Amino acid sequence: MALSFLTSSEQTQEVVVTCDPEVTASADQRSAYLESGDLSALGEVGSATRFTLKALSPSEREDAEARAGALIRSELGRLLWTEAPTAERERAEWHHALSDDERKAMSDYQAYLNRVYQEMINSSLILIDGEGADAEQLQLIRPETHRIQTVSELVLHIQRISLLGIEGK
Numbered sequence: 001m002a003l004s005f006l007t008s009s010e011q012t013q014e015v016v017v018t019c020d021p022e023v024t025a026s027a028d029q030r031s032a033y034l035e036s037g038d039l040s041a042l043g044e045v046g047s048a049t050r051f052t053l054k055a056l057s058p059s060e061r062e063d064a065e066a067r068a069g070a071l072i073r074s075e076l077g078r079l080l081w082t083e084a085p086t087a088e089r090e091r092a093e094w095h096h097a098l099s100d101d102e103r104k105a106m107s108d109y110q111a112y113l114n115r116v117y118q119e120m121i122n123s124s125l126i127l128i129d130g131e132g133a134d135a136e137q138l139q140l141i142r143p144e145t146h147r148i149q150t151v152s153e154l155v156l157h158i159q160r161i162s163l164l165g166i167e168g169k
Helices: 027-036 058-068 075-083 088-096 100-124 135-140 144-163
Strands: 012-015 051-054 125-128
Touching (some): 051 100, 051 144, 100 125, 100 135, 100 144, 135 144
């Protein structure tokens, strides 16, 4: 079959985040897990917090983007975001050379992306450690670096299962 068909948006997957202190995997194991979503790639995860996520259909992803403000997002910010260099020093110098309006546009676009991520989690997160859950609970994760990484990794998992299915590539 030449065409790819969407897997069911009712599929769920249980995931952990690699910043969980119970996860003792190597950097290579963590990378393999984040790429594949295969929990066995991490080895033993002990009593790591488990998040159950539901795949999102295309319309659910579009709804999340609309709730986040897709129709009012900064298009200049989006364009600059895609043009930004990836090397840290080069990106810093590039950003420094932007006008105030361009920096504001980038900031507005980053805020939009953060809202999209929050909305995706709102639509996908079903359980945390087997208990009913919502995205607001993630705001209680400390330290802050773990909260940010948790949100990022959950969005990565949601995107993978929503676009590629539970099996990944």
